[in-house]
Amino acid sequence: MFEAAEVGSKISKAAYKEEVPKLRAELLEAQLEVAGSSLAPVVIVGGVEGVGKGEVMNRLLEWLDARGVEAYAFGDPTDEEGERPPAWRFWRALPARGKMAVLLGSWYTDPIVDRVFGRIDEMAFEREMRRISDQEQMLHSEGVPVVKFWLHLAKKLHSKRLRKVLDDPERKWMVSKRTLKYVKRYDEFREVSEAAIRLTSTGVAPWFVVEAADDRYRDVTVGTILARSLRSALAGAAQGESGDEKRTPALPKPRKVNIIRQLDLGKTLEYEDYRKKRNRYQLRLGRLARELYETPHSMILVFEGPDAAGKGGTIRRITQSMDSRQYRVISVGAPTDEESAHPYLWRFWRNLPRQGHVTVYDRSWYGRVLVERIEGFAEREEWRRAYAEINDFEDQLTESGTVVLKFWLAISAEEQLRRFEKRRVTPYKQYKLTEEDWRNREKWDAYEAAACDMIERTSSEQAPWILVESNDKRWARVKVLKTVADHLKRALEP
Numbered sequence: 001m002f003e004a005a006e007v008g009s010k011i012s013k014a015a016y017k018e019e020v021p022k023l024r025a026e027l028l029e030a031q032l033e034v035a036g037s038s039l040a041p042v043v044i045v046g047g048v049e050g051v052g053k054g055e056v057m058n059r060l061l062e063w064l065d066a067r068g069v070e071a072y073a074f075g076d077p078t079d080e081e082g083e084r085p086p087a088w089r090f091w092r093a094l095p096a097r098g099k100m101a102v103l104l105g106s107w108y109t110d111p112i113v114d115r116v117f118g119r120i121d122e123m124a125f126e127r128e129m130r131r132i133s134d135q136e137q138m139l140h141s142e143g144v145p146v147v148k149f150w151l152h153l154a155k156k157l158h159s160k161r162l163r164k165v166l167d168d169p170e171r172k173w174m175v176s177k178r179t180l181k182y183v184k185r186y187d188e189f190r191e192v193s194e195a196a197i198r199l200t201s202t203g204v205a206p207w208f209v210v211e212a213a214d215d216r217y218r219d220v221t222v223g224t225i226l227a228r229s230l231r232s233a234l235a236g237a238a239q240g241e242s243g244d245e246k247r248t249p250a251l252p253k254p255r256k257v258n259i260i261r262q263l264d265l266g267k268t269l270e271y272e273d274y275r276k277k278r279n280r281y282q283l284r285l286g287r288l289a290r291e292l293y294e295t296p297h298s299m300i301l302v303f304e305g306p307d308a309a310g311k312g313g314t315i316r317r318i319t320q321s322m323d324s325r326q327y328r329v330i331s332v333g334a335p336t337d338e339e340s341a342h343p344y345l346w347r348f349w350r351n352l353p354r355q356g357h358v359t360v361y362d363r364s365w366y367g368r369v370l371v372e373r374i375e376g377f378a379e380r381e382e383w384r385r386a387y388a389e390i391n392d393f394e395d396q397l398t399e400s401g402t403v404v405l406k407f408w409l410a411i412s413a414e415e416q417l418r419r420f421e422k423r424r425v426t427p428y429k430q431y432k433l434t435e436e437d438w439r440n441r442e443k444w445d446a447y448e449a450a451a452c453d454m455i456e457r458t459s460s461e462q463a464p465w466i467l468v469e470s471n472d473k474r475w476a477r478v479k480v481l482k483t484v485a486d487h488l489k490r491a492l493e494p
Contacts, residue, residue, distance in 0.1 A: 001194045005152040005211040009221075016216040023223045024063045030230040031064055031100065039237055040095045040144045040342070041230060043102045045222075046109075047151030048189055049179040050162050051212045056151065057104050059219045060226070070095050074105030083298075083355040085400040086110055087135070091349035094144060096341035107132055112196055116188045125192070129199035131392060136205040138389050141382070142343035145233040146205040149222055150197060151212040155186050249376040252449035259452055263410050265471040274474035278317065281481035286321040288488045293326060293356040297401045297491060300353065301484065302364045305409030306447065307437045308419040310473045311362050314409065317477045318484060322358065332363040344368055344386075345393055355401070365390055366406075369454050374446050387457040394463040403491045404463035407480055408451060409470040413444050 011019070034041060043060070045053045054073070061071055072093045081089045087107060095101040111128040114120045120128070136146045153161065162183060165171050182189060201207040208225050212218045254261070269277070292299060301318065303311040319327055330351060339347040345365060353359040368386040372378035378386070397404050411419075420441075423433040440447065459465040466483050470476035 001197065002152050002154075002190060002209065005209045006154040006213075007211065008213060009211045009217045010214040011216040011220055013216070016220060019220055020063075023220060023227065026227045027063050027223060027230075028065060030227050030234065031068055033234050034100065034230060035068055035098045037234060037237055038097050038143050039233055040097050041100045041233060042094065042139070042144055042146050043100065043226060044106045044108070044146065044148040045102065045104050045151070046106060046149065046193075047212065048153065048158065048186065048193075049182045050158065050165075050175065051151045051153050052215065052218060053104055053151055055215065056149070056219060056222055057102050060102055060223070063223060064100070068099050070099060070101045072101065072103050072105075074103065074109065080354065083296075084352050085396040085402075087396055088349060088352055091346060094139075094342055094346060096338065097143065098341075107135070108196055108200075112189070112192050113182075115192045116185055125195070126199060129196055131396075133200045133202055133205075134388070134392060136200070137202070138385070139343060140204040141385065143237065144343060145229070147226055147229045148201075148205060148207045149225070150193070150207055150209045151218065152209055153212050155190075157213055158186065159183070249374065249380070251374065251443060251446035252453070254445050254449040254452060258448070259455060259467065260408075260410055260448055263467055263469050265410065265412050265415070265469050267469045267475045268472040269474040269478060271474065274478060277478045278474075278481065281478065281485050282317065282321040285318070285481060285485045285488070288485055288492065289322045289326060289358065291492050292358070292488065293323075295492060296355050297403060298353040298355050299358045299403040299488065299491075300397065300405075301358065301360045302366070302404070302406040303360070303362055303409065304364065304366055304370070304406070304451070305468075305470065306411055306416055306444075307440055308416050308423070308432075309409035309411045310470050310476055311409055313473060314407075314477050314480050315360055315362060317481060318360065321481075326356070327358040327360060328353065329360045329362065332361060332367065345389065348393075352397070353402070364406075365393070366454055366458075369458075370447065370450050371440075373450055374443055387454075390458055391460070394458075394460070398462040403487060405484060405487055406459075406463060406465045407468055407483075408455060408465055409468050409476060411470045413441075415471045416441065 045056050047053055057071060057073070061069060070093070074089065077086075077089065090103070090107050093101055093103065111120070111125055111132075115122075115125040139146055162175065162179075165175055197207045197209070208222075210218055210221050210225075301315075303315060305311055315329060319329060328351075335344070335347060348361075348365045351359060368378055368390070369383050373383040394404055420433060420437065423429040455465045455467070466480075468476045468479050
């Protein structure tokens with residue numbers, strides 16, 4: 001694969017001087033169009049150490065309008081980054097619509113290095129490459145085209161260039177111990193990098209291997225390909241927008257027998273029994289949460305269900321058990337302008353808890369396959385592919401040591417109406433009742449069908465859905481408290 005980038009391509013000084021002004025104008029024109037579009041391109045600059053990646057990033061920042069470009073150079077994870085899934089720091093770097101990001105070091109770096117040094121086997125490496133490919137497909141679908149460059153130098157030329165720098169007292173500092181360590185494994189890096197490129201070069205996110213022996217050729221080639229890629233992405237976005245007609249979604253209908261309708265909503269708990277069990281499980285959960293604080297684990301609790309199902313009250317019984325410095329409750333509503341300018345999972349990635357901490361979501365990323373599906377805020381293709389995207393997101397959470405529990409609080413339509421009427425006449429509860437709640441009630445069957453699809457497609461052993469009979473709030477709260485405590489205990493066992 002890399003042989004094609006070892007042919008000695010060069011550009012003369014005169015040709016470079018003539019080419020660069022036209023290329024800069026083309027790049028700036030494309031960038032200006034990006035600024036007025038729904039796109040947020042990401043440029044990845046990869047390659048072996050010492051090949052000129054930093055120089056290429058600097059050249060792009062020089063040729064583009066730096067006000068519209070965010071540049072990131074990723075090294076070893078910080079303590080904060082190391083306490084979350086590896087992809088967390090890259091998701092935080094995704095630009096908003098109309099802007100671009102250039103990444104020096106990316107989601108490819110750790111898997112490649114880990115494979116070279118034998119920290120993961122071939123199967124694990126290929127799994128990571130498939131995950132990355134799927135993520136780039138998702139980013140592309142969300143308006144984040146990924147343009148990937150791999151800068152290549154033949155082994156002899158690479159060694160010669162490195163020796164030249166090391167022999168120069170003024171530049172010797174530029175070669176780090178890491179670079180020297182990696183150079184000794186040039187052949188292994190070449191083999192693994194070829195495999196990574198082969199596995200992840202796709203139609204929506206192809207790799208461009210650029211010969212880096214001549215700096216002028218390298219820079220002009222990268223700039224030319226980037227300009228062409230931006231034009232292609234802009235054309236694709238314009239075509240999609242021209243044919244994008246909002247349609248009233250076809251509302252799904254629930255099966256007569258389904259997982260929600262099989263629940264026994266008649267389960268109740270007398271107050272005295274409830275009080276004893278609530279206190280017992282709250283004390284147990286409080287102790288386990290304290291143990292969690294001393295471990296490399298974290299916990300995410302997700303609460304979904306019909307309006308007035310008791311999500312808020314159940315969450316309060318959980319948080320009463322914990323130190324307020326340890327948890328965070330996030331109530332998810334319509335996305336803000338900043339959130340809408342990014343892929344829909346971005347606002348959830350950025351709020352992941354650190355080790356030892358707990359994040360509780362009152363509604364969550366499942367809005368994509370519930371309210372956005374039913375109300376037509378997400379196109380059919382968007383919510384259908386979201387199941388796989390959410391499963392991958394949760395897999396990354398659990399693999400990094402996060403305990404993920406998802407609760408569906410189920411109530412009957414009659415119980416919901418009774419609670420609505422109570423809210424309507426109770427002054428301190430009236431704020432909870434909105435016109436949207438009444439409108440949603442008219443689509444009860446559609447939401448039930450969507451919830452059944454969601455549970456069926458996204459419940460796993462690692463991140464299970466727990467269905468809670470919630471017509472009786474006391475029963476629901478005790479069941480949730482016990483379930484959280486039981487799962488947390490198992491997660492903390494050696």
